[in-house]
Amino acid sequence: MRAPVSWIREYAELPPDLPTEELARKLTMLGLKLEALERPGDHIRGPLVVGRVLTVEAEPQKNGKTINWCTVDVGDANGTGDPQGVVCGAHNFAAGDLVVVVLPGGVLPGNFEISARQTYGHVSAGMICSSRELGIGDDHTGIIVLEPGAGEPGDDARPVLGLDEEVIEFEINPDRAYALSLRGVAREAAMGFGSAYADPCRRDVPAANADGYPVRVEDPAGCPVFVARTVTGLDPTAESPEWLRTRVRLAGMRPISLAVDVTNYVMLETGRPIHGYDGDRLQGTIVVRRATPGERLTTLDGADRELSTEDLVVCDDSGAIGLGGVMGGETTEMSAATTTVVIEAAHWDPVSMFRSGKRHRLTSEAGRRNERGVDPTICEVAADRVAELLTTYGGGTVSPGVTVVGTPPEPEPIPLPIGLSSQVAGLPIADEVVVANLRAIGAEVTGDADLAVTPPPWRPDLTDPYDLVEEVVRIVGYDQVPSVVPVPPVGRGLTRQQRLRRRIGRTLAGLGCVEVVSFPFVGDETFEALGLPDDDVIRHAVRLSNPLSSEKPLYATTLLPGVLDAAARNLGRGATGVALFETGTVAFPTDRGPAPVYGVEWRPSAAELEKLFDAIPAQPLFLAAVLAGERDPDGWWGEGRDADWSDALEIVRGLARELGVDVEIRQASRMPWHPSRCGQVWLGDVEIGHAGELHPRVCRTYGLPRGTAVLEIDLDALMARSPEIPPAPVVSHQPLAKEDVSLVVDDSVPASAVEAALRAGAGDLLESIRLFDVFTGPQVGEGKKSLAFALRFRAHDRTLTEAETAAARDAAVSSAARTLGARQR
Amino acid sequence: MSGPNSDYDPVEVTPLQAEQVAGVRDEALAAIAGARDLAALKQARLDHAGDRSPLALANREIGALPPQARKEAGQRVGQARAAVNHALAERTAVLEAEAEERLLVEESVDVTLPSGRRPRGARHPLTLMSEYIADLFVAMGWEVAEGPVLEAEWLNFDALNLGPDHPARTMQDTFWTEPADDHLVLRTHTSPVQARTMLERTPPIYVICPGRVFRTDPFDATHSPMFHQVEGLVVDEGITMAHLKGSLDHFAEQMFGEGITTRFRPSYFPFTEPSAEVDLVCFVCRGVAGVVEHCRTCKGEGWIEWGGCGVVNPRVLAACGIDSERYRGFAFGMGIDRSFMFRSGAEDLRALFEGDVRFASAFGTDW
């Protein structure tokens, strides 16, 4: 909402010396937030004056143009009082007209400096200005011709043009629709400074009678009030006066024609949107009803629209002529030939307005006000004001007929305990102040301890006691509310899950990985890039109906695409190696929808809530990581190495160890991993993810080096198995006994199985076991491999004898031999 | 050299004479003192303290002396040998120390060689910021509440007093799932966590809810379809706007430094009434006259918009089954991304979501 300050002052008797900054600050603190403070004249410096054209001599030029050599009376503004000689290229004026002259030394918008200059054989001492040159309009076809009496030669032209105006642009919240009018803004300003306020809607209007334009409202719920007035005999060539055009322009709307400008002006003034019909194009009774199935309407913007049966339409004998309260129709639009105007000032149901606007994607100044709620009692006033302005500036007469259909809804009184404002604010507020503040916003207040407060008709947002509390407290001033830190009961700190998540992040960072945050949007192309088979379970995703990109309409079921993209981006920017991780929720459709939508009057039952929560997709927390390129750099310390499949598994194991969880890795084959270098991660009998080398084809698709390591696991599952506090180990001080064994097994036997067999056979004396070498070659034999394990034995209570250690070792070896056919080398 | 000789006249045996012993001893001490390195000292040890050294030989002769002479000779030789051994030990220590010193000099390295065998990892600054904020409130006794990102429409809107025809629904550009009658959205704020908390717990409730939220904004320097919010919710007996102000003032000071307090401006949110926007004292110019006018951060206003807040609308309490006669609540919400950008001076939101390690690495693993 853009409010010219002079217009505010027309209704609010503010202190004359009140700085506009102070006014804007006060209104901001009352809830009308300052967006911008504009002074349109700020870009014009130096002498800009009113001039009277004395002589005009047309001088045709060789280039075919005709220029005018003019003398202009600029009073004493040029210091001499002599007429000023000016060359002008425009032709829309004559001797005797009042024009706007910028004299030498002046500066126009764009830092355009004016000086006396030699041109077309004259010295042109200044310039006669168009509105575009002054930065106040688009019109450059001619210079500004002021209306007679607008000023005297030599007067400063700024006030005449509204260039000395200040405009405050406010951000208006949806509950303060009344402030989408000068009436409302001025009321707040007057209230803020305790100034007198003159309501522009306080106006005597003629009573309704049967002679007005015939109107029938078939849906009074959708259109509770419909007022029609008629103006005839308008001069179709009449233009809006300069002051009105200036105000409309300063308020951010474009002056168009007298009839349009006047309806806009009255809307800005009162907040009530008005529609004008060309009376000669209306056919028969105006009817307001809901649209019929399949009904169509071409609106003012030229769009042919199919209407919904929920849309409110205004019709005449020809059918629909307007989308009520939202936008008029083409067939009855006012034109440059209109001499009869039927003025519609109607109150519309805000919900219908909101739905129609949304349905037809129509936003307009009228719609914005109608859907937020306008004072329903001012329809007659607004129509009368339009009729007055039209006849004042366009001639013609106001028809005596006044049509008023319906009555405005009455606001209900709201009960308000007088102390509630104080209790809610935590600030003592005297009873008198409560009452005074409520009256200041226009409410009627009765009662003592328990007030009954009837809000004014322009405040449909006030329905609850707490709404009134906000009004009382904002006028007292939010800055008066003290600052008191509340004291909660004893808290329990972070939950275990929350602490574990932090630990996971720190562990991964400790392993050299950098956390990234990606957008969780994927699409079929993403799944293709990952090489997933058509029936892969993670292709089944939640689909968005309005995705940002049509290529990624799905909510992620995997975090891999995000980390792979980020890895490629880092390498593309010159990184030699990159290790990234991301934790985030993914979503798997429940297919148990739809989610119910309950009322809000009371809490849904336990069963209803269960149904609600059940319909929401499962959203487990996942971890994805990628290691690409250099893992350990070359350096003065020696050679480095690139990341490979084992780095992914090392991270999984390292994380599991940190959380005190035993994971088992099994050989697997799953896209997007290398089919022979993919480990499946198991927790007991639950599979929680995969880790290994990225499939070379996927590496190529993403532009990542072959050998890139990736992993993705379900952190919720991992965290669920993490013991809160692990049992304390008994640390033996007895000496350690070392036994190394080398076992030859078939290539296909996993190292983990050999280790498990050794562990099983070694018994309780085994303290640790570690695979320290893997060896293949002719000595071992075709299809075989040798695995070297370091076994460490220790007892809690004694030094082990050589015989005991050897027996344990042999038991371990024979266990591996028995179950896996292992042979000791 | 002579071996044991029973015929030998002990008085005649010169090696045991005092001058002789002293001479051998002095010779030995001179050789020890003259040894320049451990090898020379080893030779001196062999020559002067070894099995065949004059003092060792002299020692053997003692047995051949008449008993009355043995004591004196034994003493004499013993003292000489002790002096030599002592000198040897001392010299050894000196030479070993010298040798080690030389070795340590030889072992010199260039300690300015770079480190970085394993480039360090980092956590995302938004994660760190969220944790930092959570910890501020946990320290006051609040708890951290969470909820899903794909959320029921009813929890994201209706339960928060945003009915289907509420104009405020158009203020939020919502991602909806397909089909539309599934009534699921990507949550547009973390407020559904407040609703969940009120449905799941009974007052007193003191929770902070950080999390990801989504709006259909295009991705540019100041907008993102995904961003992070933190909301606070308190429901207790006797709660007032003053408690809201106190909590936010504390929060602001902890985040942005001493003296950075808040200002409330009347505003509108369907789930709170009264509602306010929260402004921060500009942490760059602090609103100081003469500086504020030129401040680019607050554009000369002295205040920076931080978030929204208010007293929980009793209708929201009712929808969640909380007795609004007995309990009152307050709620607030801020952008974590925006707060992080304020604190760190980051100017382009996109840097947070493109995953360049150079960005996150600047913030380490914890604050």
Ligand SMILES: [Zn+2]
């Ligand atoms: Zn500042």
